Amino acid sequence: MTRPPAASVRSLLPVTLATLAALAVLVGLGVWQLQRLAWKEGLIATLEQRVDAEPVTLADAMGRAERDGREIDWLRLRVPGRFVTSDTLYVYATQDGMAGWRAVTPFESEAGRTVLVDRGFVPDTVLRAEGGGSPPAEGPVEVTGLARIHGEGQGPFTPDNEADANRWYWWDIPAMARALGLDESGTVTGFVVEAEPGAWSGAGPWPKAVRREPALPNRHFEYALTWFGLALCLVGVYAAFAVSRLKGRDE
Structure with missing residues (x-):
């Protein structure tokens, strides 16, 4: 089995560096989306606990609002x-x-x-x-x-x-x-x-009060799969390009 000439390997260096940089970005975005997924799931769980909990007094709600207004939403x-x-x-x-x-x-x-x-x-x-x-x-x-x-x-x-x-x-x-x-x-x-x-x-049908639940969008897992999928595609494209380039040099 013959080894590819050093010149052929060196010719791939710019493409390899660019691919590694792009791969790092894509994988980083995928990991970030997984972190966002964990954060969003925690937030949804917190809001669901608030909605299902026993009602607090107005004074308690006001106290929480003074500490952090986000603590009282829902x-x-x-x-x-x-x-x-x-x-x-x-x-x-x-x-x-x-x-x-x-x-x-x-x-x-x-x-x-x-x-x-x-x-x-x-x-x-x-x-x-x-x-x-x-x-x-x-x-x-x-x-x-x-x-x-x-x-x-x-x-x-x-x-x-x-x-x-x-x-x-x-x-x-x-x-x-x-x-x-x-x-x-x-x-x-x-x-x-x-x-x-x-x-x-009141006596009439309107206004009609309906107990609502928090409905936060949570598509971070889909986004993570997208970024990781693009990273795999990039690896495949780079591998195909590298093999083609090296074979062409050998011929």
């Missing part, structure tokens, strides 16, 4: 108090493929803090025909729901909020508090309570 809590006004804001949303609005009404807790309560979904057709759903229950009630930060802000293709027309296309809690005549700096919490179905919701 946290289940129970707030006794009363709805302070029948004024309701409508935030655009879709549910089961239907366009509509989330009905958001201020709620004063027994401790004196005001919380914006998301009472549920109202189809756009109902809002246009009837001006919205039924008003909230009167008198003392106890609302159980999930704390939601809604910190995404306005997206690049999201319309501006129309406060005068009561059409909100993204969550802006300070502006919403001002629209309701509330002093957001002193008494309004920085999160919304997405209410679960309950007796507080």
